[in-house]
Amino acid sequence: xxxxxxxxxxxxxxxxxxxxxxxxxxxxxxxxxxxxxxxxxxxxxxxxxxxxxxxxxxxxxxxxxxxxxxxxxxxxxxxxxxxxxxxxxxxxxxxxxxxxxxxxxxxxxxxxxxxxxxxxxxxxxxxxxxxxxxxxxxxxxxxxxxxxxxxxxxxxxxxxxxxxxxxxxxxxxxxxxxxxxxxxxxxxxxxxxxxxxxxxxxxxxxxxxxxxxxxxxxxxxxxxxxxxxxxxxxxxxxxxxxxxxxxxxxxxxxxxxxxxxxxxxxxxxxxxxxxxxxxxxxxxxxxxxxxxxxxxxxxxxxxxxxxxxxxxxxxxxxxx
Numbered sequence: 001x002x003x004x005x006x007x008x009x010x011x012x013x014x015x016x017x018x019x020x021x022x023x024x025x026x027x028x029x030x031x032x033x034x035x036x037x038x039x040x041x042x043x044x045x046x047x048x049x050x051x052x053x054x055x056x057x058x059x060x061x062x063x064x065x066x067x068x069x070x071x072x073x074x075x076x077x078x079x080x081x082x083x084x085x086x087x088x089x090x091x092x093x094x095x096x097x098x099x100x101x102x103x104x105x106x107x108x109x110x111x112x113x114x115x116x117x118x119x120x121x122x123x124x125x126x127x128x129x130x131x132x133x134x135x136x137x138x139x140x141x142x143x144x145x146x147x148x149x150x151x152x153x154x155x156x157x158x159x160x161x162x163x164x165x166x167x168x169x170x171x172x173x174x175x176x177x178x179x180x181x182x183x184x185x186x187x188x189x190x191x192x193x194x195x196x197x198x199x200x201x202x203x204x205x206x207x208x209x210x211x212x213x214x215x216x217x218x219x220x221x222x223x224x225x226x227x228x229x230x231x232x233x234x235x236x237x238x239x240x241x242x243x244x245x246x247x248x249x250x251x252x253x254x255x256x257x258x259x260x261x262x263x264x265x266x267x268x269x270x271x272x273x274x275x276x277x278x279x280x281x282x283x284x285x286x287x288x289x290x291x292x293x294x295x296x297x298x299x300x301x302x303x304x305x306x307x308x309x310x311x312x313x314x315x316x317x318x319x320x
Contacts, residue, residue, distance in 0.1 A: 001026050001299045004033045007042030007063060010288060013281055017288030024296045038295040040288075043258075043275075046070045051080070061295035062308075063240070063287040064089055065140070066227055066279055068200035072310045081298055082308045085290035086140055089278030094144035096277045097195050097219075097225050100251035104221045105131070106192070107249075109271050126192075128152040134191030135159045136184060137198040138167045146176050146193060158187045188212065193221040200227035210235040219248045225277045228255040233264060240267050253277050 003026040011018035019025045021095050026038070033039070034053050040045070041062045060070055062084040075082050103109055106125040111242065114121050134152045135142050138161040146157055157178035161167045167180050181187040188194065194216065198204050208224065208231040216222070224231050233256055239246055251271040252264075264270055278287065290306070297303040304312065 001037050002031055002035055003027055003038040003039045003040060003295055003299070004036035005007075006033065006044050006046075007040060008044075009042070010040060010063075012287045014288070016285055017292045020289065020292045020296070023149070024292075024300075026296060026299065038299050040291050040295055041070070041081075043069050050073045051075070051078070059298045061084065061291040061296055061298075063291040063299055065093075066200060067308050068227055068229065072308065076310065081304060082311055083294040083304070083306045084308050085287045085294075085306060088286035089283045090140040090144055091170055092280040092283040093141050093197075093225050093277035094148055095280075096253065097141075097145050097197075097223055098148050100223050100225070100253075100273075101128075101133070101193055101195070101221070103271055104223075104249035104251055108282060110268060113268075127154055128154040130155060131192040132156045132158060132190055134187040134194040135178075136165075136179075136187065136194065136196045137171055139197060142195075142197040143170055143174060145167055145197065146170075146178050147174065150176055155192075158191055160184045160187045166181075185215065188215045189217065191220065192217060193223065195223040196230065198230060200225055200229045204230050206230070206232040206235075208232060208236070210239060213239040213243075213246060216246060218245050220246075221249045221251075222247060223251045225251075225253045228252075228258065228260075229255070233262060237263055240264075240269075 035056065036054055037056050038059045038061065039057065039264055041060050046060060046069060051071060051074050057080050059081040060075065062070065062082065065084060065086045067082060067084050070082055072082060107123040111123065117291045131154055133149060135145055135157065138159050146159060149157055154317045158181050159167055160181040171178070171180055196208065198207065213235065214231060236250070249271065253273045258275055260272070265272065294305040297305055
């Protein structure tokens, strides 16, 4: 049995996962991807054209929580298991989200750039206690955002998820102060900051579009650390260009095409980061170890660890 590592940065920061892989005896030097039975995957594409070239593939073990780079339908049709590491990056993404909020409402990136240019402009900021924060998507990351916001005591936290039972369960068991919105329209119109934590799917493509922006408060903020495909970048450009009063600031960690080099870079009220939501040492180590453990156990014993929902429906509780 042979495992191919598709992620170029695997073991770049720590060797624990690599040592596990070596100890398994399934990692061969100079191995060709086409001969793999298992793949440790990053965000590189595994579409039908790619997967057809790997005839013996049995499992794709994805490091991270997003897996829109994998053709799930093809994998199901050809008995290829797909797993992921949903818990590992959740806390890191939540903390980046909080950092983005602080950067936006205090104009920190703009202040930094202008001081370095010799300018001494001062911009009036806002405190969390003045603001209503809307969280769309109350899964692993959304719940952690709500938990981490508690000490900041926002004016109000609004939460919405299509799975109303999940929100209700978190409201009962999570020990957090927030308001459960039964419809997303209320959250959009009442929030000063909106952060989105939903998966990429056909139904969520272009979720953030011109109608969404139109419904937002004037002078509000938007954060996307989910997937680039949920945002219609053209609609965002048009909104910022023609309706500059609508959005005071936007923070984007993900883009439809990465690396991003599109027209949104011209706006000084957009904070852009290169898809670094999960990029903390602790999360990276956990992702690599989790992916290796899942791949090796499946190939050795047939054990399925953390299958993506399309492979096996699960109801995992949040972990702190």
